[in-house]
Amino acid sequence: MYTRMYVLRFPKDITDQPIICKLVKNYDVEFNILQATILVQQEGVMVLELRGVKANVDKGVAYLKSLGVGVERVATSIRRDSDKCFQCGACSGICPTGALYIDRRDMSVLFDLEKCTGCALCVPVCPVRAMEVSLNRSSISAPFPASLAVPASIS
């Protein structure tokens, strides 16, 4: 089973459409909504886990992109600053998905990006603030395809 965690950013003009419903019906993927702020006439953000045959997940993602939905792997929005982190392990007690965990053989503190849902519980718990999570709206870097971002008159 292929599993991927995505941050989806919905342009405000399509937040009223049943996009996730169609995604599931047409591409035969399982989904798990981990975070969602979708309001009519506002840009929406969703953290979505997709599971299924890889080809289906890829097709589903292509469908989302075709609608103008910004699709980014959660992994690209999360970072552990390894200079700051001193591997104490405080985060391992609070991480709900086991993305931050301790290898019991040598007590090293590891970070498995693929399991991270971007919940950000680790951010304030880390004594040296080594975890950086940028899933909120203010940190949107390049969320939309250029065709949507650039006004029609210019293109």
Next chain:
Amino acid sequence: MSASELSKGKCVKTYEEINAKIRAGEVVVVTAEEMVGIVKKHGAEGAARKVDVVTTGTFSPMCSSGAFINFGHSNPTTKGWKVWLNDIPAYAGLAAVDIYIGATEMPEDDPLNKVYPGEFRYGGGHVIEDLVAGRSVRLRVLGYGTDCYPHKLIEKDVFLKDLPFALMVNPRNCYQNYNCAINLSDRTIYTYMGTLKPHGRNANYCSAGELSPLMNDPFYRTIGLGTRIFLGGSIGYVTWQGTQHNPNALRSENGTTRRPAGTLMVQGDLKKMSSQWLKGVSMQGYGSTIAVGLGVPIPILNAEMAAFTGVSDADIYTQVVDYSYDYSHAVARNYGEVSYAQLKSGEIEVNGKKVQTAPLSSVVKAREIAETLKKWIIEEAFTLVEPVRMLPDK
């Protein structure tokens, strides 16, 4: 080993003999982790014959840390009355340009816990880290003006290298054991032991266990005033017992304490330290402090010291304490005892329920400190100092 000692069949070594081996490049040094297996295999007596020095280490938040700084005279001169470094107040009640910056000090305009739980993003510990990292720090000095110190205000950016004097002096570091903290109330609490979920759903602990310095010399037979140590990435010294030093805590048969017990006061030249081993720390809802890297070399003078340093995580216990009420109301009660082997497994049992554990003390870094000390002794002739005064053991 002298002939008379040999005839008795007991291994006895002096500091001088060990230091001679260090200088000759013949010393045998192992870390406290490595010593566990050596004592198991060869027994205490055999281990004492094989090993000369055992190195230890610990790296975790350590309150009661700070630095004495002399920031130099201005022209015209200023007598510092109130002094800040990056808006963190430093204690100035010493002499005209001498201050002490404490690790837990916060800016006067920090919201603290008014917005609960507070973030405590930047405090005295962060100032020390910034200085050691070579970053500039804003020095602000208010004077009240005297005939000999007429100037009343200094405001400038300073670097550690330009300060005439900077000495890390930590009145209490290196706790010999610490509590395992749980929260039995029905709301999340924010403590110096980290964030504790309600109904005892997680347990936090803070010790390097078998690598921790005072776990390996439980009666302070070799660690005393003058002991040369690893402190903040450079050389430091033990200069007294720390505040709250309590040698009378409950002990196991192997000598290790089952409660918070001994502590060390330490100092070292801040200018030689590294921000890799001194890190400003923010404990959500509690405050700011500093994580300090500290390691102590322990001379294996005899079989007894070999036995002490051979102690393993499975032989070291601590108590589980409720931080929602018992700790804050000085109730001497615990919810059982657990070994560090159990704590490090990631799960303990409290009140018949399985509870996930998390450490605040870095084993990876503690091991790196012990390895660094080993390297210093073997490659850089870091010799051992016989204490000029022992720490109180009762």
